[in-house]
Amino acid sequence: MTERPATFRARWNGLQLGGSGATTHGFTTDLTSILDSVEVPIVVVRRDLTVAAFNQAAEDALGLCLPDIGQRPRDISAFAGSAGLEESCTEVITRGVESRIDVRADAAWFVVRISPSTSASDHVAAVVLTFTDVTAFRAAVDQAIYERECTKAILNTVADPLVVVDADQRAQSGNRSFYTMFGVSPDQWRRTSLYELGNRAFDCAPLRTQLQAAVAALSLEQLRDLRGGGHGFRPVEVDHVVTAKGERTFIVDSRPLSFPGHTERRALVRFHDITARKQAQAAKDMRSEEELRRSEAFLAEGQRLSSTGSFSWKVATDAITWSEQLYRIYEIDIGVPVTLDALRARVHPDDLGLLENVFQQAGHGANDLEWQYRLLMPDRSIKFLHAVAHATRGQDGQLEYLAAVQDVTGRRVSEEALAKARSKLANVARVTSLGVLTASIAHEINQPLSGIITNASTCLRMLDTNPPNLTGARETARRTIRDGIRGSDVITRLRAVFSREEYTLEPLDLNDVTREVIALTLSDLHRNRVALQSDLAEDLPTITGDRVQLQQVILNLLRNASDAMADVHDRRRQLVVTTERDEDDQVRLRVRDTGVGVDPENLNNLLEAFYTTKSDGMGLGLSISRSIIERHHGRLWADSNDGPGTTFSFSIPSRPTASLTQPR
Amino acid sequence: MTGRPSLVSVVDDDESVRESLPDLLRQWGFAAEAFSSAEAFLASEVLGETSCLLLDIVMPGMSGPDLQQELTRQRRKIPIVFITGHREMSRSPLLVDGSAAGCLVKPFSEAALFDAVSAALRWQILDP
Numbered sequence: 001m002t003e004r005p006a007t008f009r010a011r012w013n014g015l016q017l018g019g020s021g022a023t024t025h026g027f028t029t030d031l032t033s034i035l036d037s038v039e040v041p042i043v044v045v046r047r048d049l050t051v052a053a054f055n056q057a058a059e060d061a062l063g064l065c066l067p068d069i070g071q072r073p074r075d076i077s078a079f080a081g082s083a084g085l086e087e088s089c090t091e092v093i094t095r096g097v098e099s100r101i102d103v104r105a106d107a108a109w110f111v112v113r114i115s116p117s118t119s120a121s122d123h124v125a126a127v128v129l130t131f132t133d134v135t136a137f138r139a140a141v142d143q144a145i146y147e148r149e150c151t152k153a154i155l156n157t158v159a160d161p162l163v164v165v166d167a168d169q170r171a172q173s174g175n176r177s178f179y180t181m182f183g184v185s186p187d188q189w190r191r192t193s194l195y196e197l198g199n200r201a202f203d204c205a206p207l208r209t210q211l212q213a214a215v216a217a218l219s220l221e222q223l224r225d226l227r228g229g230g231h232g233f234r235p236v237e238v239d240h241v242v243t244a245k246g247e248r249t250f251i252v253d254s255r256p257l258s259f260p261g262h263t264e265r266r267a268l269v270r271f272h273d274i275t276a277r278k279q280a281q282a283a284k285d286m287r288s289e290e291e292l293r294r295s296e297a298f299l300a301e302g303q304r305l306s307s308t309g310s311f312s313w314k315v316a317t318d319a320i321t322w323s324e325q326l327y328r329i330y331e332i333d334i335g336v337p338v339t340l341d342a343l344r345a346r347v348h349p350d351d352l353g354l355l356e357n358v359f360q361q362a363g364h365g366a367n368d369l370e371w372q373y374r375l376l377m378p379d380r381s382i383k384f385l386h387a388v389a390h391a392t393r394g395q396d397g398q399l400e401y402l403a404a405v406q407d408v409t410g411r412r413v414s415e416e417a418l419a420k421a422r423s424k425l426a427n428v429a430r431v432t433s434l435g436v437l438t439a440s441i442a443h444e445i446n447q448p449l450s451g452i453i454t455n456a457s458t459c460l461r462m463l464d465t466n467p468p469n470l471t472g473a474r475e476t477a478r479r480t481i482r483d484g485i486r487g488s489d490v491i492t493r494l495r496a497v498f499s500r501e502e503y504t505l506e507p508l509d510l511n512d513v514t515r516e517v518i519a520l521t522l523s524d525l526h527r528n529r530v531a532l533q534s535d536l537a538e539d540l541p542t543i544t545g546d547r548v549q550l551q552q553v554i555l556n557l558l559r560n561a562s563d564a565m566a567d568v569h570d571r572r573r574q575l576v577v578t579t580e581r582d583e584d585d586q587v588r589l590r591v592r593d594t595g596v597g598v599d600p601e602n603l604n605n606l607l608e609a610f611y612t613t614k615s616d617g618m619g620l621g622l623s624i625s626r627s628i629i630e631r632h633h634g635r636l637w638a639d640s641n642d643g644p645g646t647t648f649s650f651s652i653p654s655r656p657t658a659s660l661t662q663p664r
Numbered sequence: 665m666t667g668r669p670s671l672v673s674v675v676d677d678d679e680s681v682r683e684s685l686p687d688l689l690r691q692w693g694f695a696a697e698a699f700s701s702a703e704a705f706l707a708s709e710v711l712g713e714t715s716c717l718l719l720d721i722v723m724p725g726m727s728g729p730d731l732q733q734e735l736t737r738q739r740r741k742i743p744i745v746f747i748t749g750h751r752e753m754s755r756s757p758l759l760v761d762g763s764a765a766g767c768l769v770k771p772f773s774e775a776a777l778f779d780a781v782s783a784a785l786r787w788q789i790l791d792p
Contacts, residue, residue: 442749442750443749443750443770444749446749446769446770446771447678447680447681447749447770448680449770449771450680450681450684450749450770450771450772451678451680451681451683451684452771453771453772453773453774454681454684454685454688454774454777455680455683455684455687457688457773457774458684458687458688458691461688461691461692462687462691465691472687476684476687479680479683479684482680483680486680523722523749525724526677526722526723526724527722527750529724529725529727530724531724531725
């Protein structure tokens with residue numbers, strides 16, 4: 001620092017500022033001291049564009065040195081990058097008007113003010129260059145520009161349109177999505193009202209009011225309120241917005257913007273595109289709604305068709321929920337709250353105890369319950385219900401029963417009706433057999449009666465001759481007695497068949513039983529021109545059974561066989577009745593016809609009730625026959641013959657059986 | 665009733681009828697023969713000599729009406745009195761169309777039989 005004054009002098013010595021009276025030594029010293037104390041570099045350039053002087057700051061900041069005095073700026077290394085500096089100086093010298101120019105010196109940027117310094121002759125003798133360092137400012141600006149570009153890039157990747165609107169809700173700037181979504185260019189739509197977008201879809205009162213409030217919020221409190229917690233602005237859903245990408249649905253949200261030092265209010269508006277979400281939701285809703293509706297419909301229909309209702313019962317609270325079908329079964333208006341008491345009120349008094357028992361079991365937590373009970377309806381009719389319940393634990397851990405209740409009244413009634421019809425029809429079948437048999441019976445009885453009358457007449461005539469033909473009379477009298485016994489036998493057999501209602505078990509010889517039936521039906525068979533051949537085994541073991549019932553079966557088989565051959569004209573109507581000892585000590589009877597036969601696939605149906613191949617039959621005979629044989633622990637079946645016709649067989653155990661199976 | 669007595673043939677599958685009827689007919693002075701089937705009657709030597717036929721309707725094999733048709737086919741004009749144990753058959757169109765001389769329903773009285781046979785024989789005489 002000690003040599004500094006000398007340096008000052010040396011740097012300012014070349015400067016001869018045209019004849020100023022103030023250039024006393026002391027003053028000059030003071031002036032240069034002042035100039036050197038200024039931190040802003042100052043350089044004086046003469047009219048001939050040579051450097052005349054510079055201050056300490058110029059030396060420090062620009063790197064000027066004493067040898068640079070008298071040099072032209074372009075020859076000074078510190079100004080190598082400052083093209084145009086000389087030209088600007090020349091212009092100022094020529095025109096006498098101050099100007100500014102940006103200059104780079106090394107890594108630093110300066111704004112150079114070039115001021116003219118006029119002499120007494122009023123022409124510019126020199127220019128004073130004052131260097132203001134703007135390096136930091138320029139860096140800040142560059143940084144700001146960079147940051148803005150980054151922000152813009154980020155915003156442009158945001159799928160939702162974003163736009164900043166001014167106080168009049170006019171678009172100021174938006175992200176790329178905003179422009180592409182609404183099919184507008186930044187230039188076109190700058191300063192255009194937000195409400196004109198999307199075919200004016202956003203021009204609605206909730207948006208207008210709120211956006212105006214957002215941009216008009218002046219007080220800090222209002223701003224805080226609008227910006228904080230999302231309570232300030234209630235997002236508005238806008239439907240049917242016509243955009244460049246088709247019709248869309250947006251949720252429009254906004255927050256006010258404020259900038260320090262800027263009085264103008266702006267607001268950021270966000271358009272949240274929920275079209276896809278809504279469509280997906282709508283599709284899902286529709287699907288699940290449809291599925292739910294379908295499954296509900298299925299369930300309801302299923303319940304209706306099966307006459308099955310369902311209910312849930314929360315044991316702890318006695319809360320009961322019923323399905324519609326259950327209401328229908330109980331004949332209670334759908335939706336009326338159901339209580340256990342109301343439920344009990346419908347139950348048949350005789351079944352209340354049973355129901356209490358079920359409730360008790362449920363109370364003890366039984367897993368599965370099944371019970372049948374009756375309802376006594378207001379019109380005194382009775383419904384039979386079959387219920388099944390299963391215990392579950394609800395989400396709250398409470399015991400809950402899910403139950404299905406089926407109205408089995410129809411089934412029960414038809415079962416009873418069927419049972420009644422069966423016994424009735426069995427009777428009918430017997431009576432029908434009776435009716436058909438009446439002719440046979442009459443024939444059977446008239447046959448011997450006829451013989452008796454004729455023989456008795458002959459006997460009388462023989463006795464009346466002279467001399468009486470005693471030999472002939474005796475013979476005819478014997479025949480009369482024989483025919484009388486024959487008639488009596490018929491009566492005995494008929495009584496055996498028709499006089500008893502109860503079933504009687506007795507040891508039977510199946511051959512005897514068969515012969516009796518054959519005797520009864522023979523005339524019937526003859527009438528139908530059926531040739532009967534009986535082939536009865538000699539060594540049949542005794543069976544235990546009901547004579548009348550077994551005779552009914554055999555009678556039925558013979559009649560069927562005869563009927564099956566009614567349309568046969570091209571071959572013998574041959575009927576073969578066979579008895580034989582089967583394996584396992586079974587006794588078997590077979591009735592073989594040469595009739596029209598039965599389709600093999602219908603063979604099994606034949607034994608079912610109401611199945612018949614005859615136009616005038618009821619199809620009951622074989623069904624009843626089968627049940628009779630089954631009651632004798634036996635089996636009845638049908639086979640197609642190798643030749644024409646069918647063979648019906650039954651077999652019965654010969655072991656004594658204690659009892660008959662009770663009829664169903 | 666001179667010379668040989670009229671032959672009355674009985675065709676019935678019922679043995680008691682075959683046994684009892686011919687004896688009674690003979691008591692009245694007729695000649696009588698019994699056959700157990702229509703086939704046996706057709707095959708017999710007395711077919712051409714029979715003046716009256718007592719014919720069972722229902723028989724195994726060839727029935728009474730079958731035999732009647734066969735006789736018509738052979739142009740044998742034998743008056744027929746049907747016999748049946750089935751009352752409803754006496755009203756059968758086959759029997760009341762005039763081709764039969766009568767029908768007896770078992771059991772029938774001696775008088776009814778005599779009337780029927782007499783009528784049949786008369787009917788034969790009157791028939792040209």
